[in-house]
Amino acid sequence: MSIQNVRLEVMRFLEKNIDTFVDSYLIPVEKIWQPSDLLPDSESEEFIEEVKELREYAKELPYDFWVVLVGDTITEEALPTYESWLMDVEGVNQREGEGGNGWAKWIRHWTGEENRHGDLLNKYLYLSGRVDMKEVEITTHYLLNDGFDPGTDRDPYKNFVFTSFQELATYISHNRVAKMAKKYGDHRLSKMCRLIAGDEMRHHHAYSEFVDRIFKVDPSEMLLAFVDMMKRKITMPANLLRESGGKMGEAFELFSDSAQRIGVYTSHDYIEIMQKLIDRWEISHLTNLTDEAEKARDYLMKLPARMTRIAERMTVGREQHIFKWVRPALIK
Numbered sequence: 001m002s003i004q005n006v007r008l009e010v011m012r013f014l015e016k017n018i019d020t021f022v023d024s025y026l027i028p029v030e031k032i033w034q035p036s037d038l039l040p041d042s043e044s045e046e047f048i049e050e051v052k053e054l055r056e057y058a059k060e061l062p063y064d065f066w067v068v069l070v071g072d073t074i075t076e077e078a079l080p081t082y083e084s085w086l087m088d089v090e091g092v093n094q095r096e097g098e099g100g101n102g103w104a105k106w107i108r109h110w111t112g113e114e115n116r117h118g119d120l121l122n123k124y125l126y127l128s129g130r131v132d133m134k135e136v137e138i139t140t141h142y143l144l145n146d147g148f149d150p151g152t153d154r155d156p157y158k159n160f161v162f163t164s165f166q167e168l169a170t171y172i173s174h175n176r177v178a179k180m181a182k183k184y185g186d187h188r189l190s191k192m193c194r195l196i197a198g199d200e201m202r203h204h205h206a207y208s209e210f211v212d213r214i215f216k217v218d219p220s221e222m223l224l225a226f227v228d229m230m231k232r233k234i235t236m237p238a239n240l241l242r243e244s245g246g247k248m249g250e251a252f253e254l255f256s257d258s259a260q261r262i263g264v265y266t267s268h269d270y271i272e273i274m275q276k277l278i279d280r281w282e283i284s285h286l287t288n289l290t291d292e293a294e295k296a297r298d299y300l301m302k303l304p305a306r307m308t309r310i311a312e313r314m315t316v317g318r319e320q321h322i323f324k325w326v327r328p329a330l331i332k
Helices: 003-015 018-025 047-058 063-077 079-087 103-128 133-146 156-183 187-217 219-232 250-261 267-280 291-312
Strands: none
Touching (some): 003 187, 003 219, 018 103, 018 187, 047 103, 047 187, 063 133, 063 156, 063 250, 079 103, 079 133, 103 187, 156 187, 156 267, 187 219, 187 267, 219 291, 267 291
């Protein structure tokens, strides 16, 4: 049987438990929080006063913080790209029921939860009065036009490694932003980002379980897919970020500098995520591996230490970039 056919069989094997995955890792629509729960109520007579209070707290947040918050928001707003990419994975059929499969249910329900993140953060940015919303919207529009290529092709094994990694990375970013917002006294924004981080962690656990179950039935090929993704390095979803008039991807490195500078997401975080996945999937204890997979495991087990040595020599050398999204005149 070809590698592709084996993967399709494994996807069918996992699909039998789709309802269990949905019930375990996602929250029913009527029970989960919605953006309106966390923002000033536009129907309330106190709406204007609440907005004024929100804007006062927003004034205390520093420049790089706003850059990171805007970048995180734009990343969340590019959700249509991520859904269309996952719907194209081998073994996923957009139809449900007869002639289709249950993977579409998982992806649509996951998308529904993720969609709330961009909605919430976008509305907060708008109400804050601290950013140039048209420039934010232009960047989001460009990011959707430009798309992204995570290097996974249509391979479900590689895609689930990517999502396991990426969901944990977004948890770290949103959780750190939440802590910083709290430090500066913006408890409303802190709660928003903390709740978003909670969603990302649940989603991380779901995709990690998908991989864990694949390891139990196809360990060598799953390991080779994991190692391949670590060799090529995980491409962040917003890696093609650009400002108006800018080149594709030009703004991403500058945005990453801001995140590294204030400690929201660093090269060390990347390495720690890799190590957590190695531990989570118990790579050192895998058995019945092919010779190729054994060699790949040896390479993988040494990789975090090797990358740590490289990261320790790295510095954020560029000066603070002035983004069109966030004008210094708007920041205290």
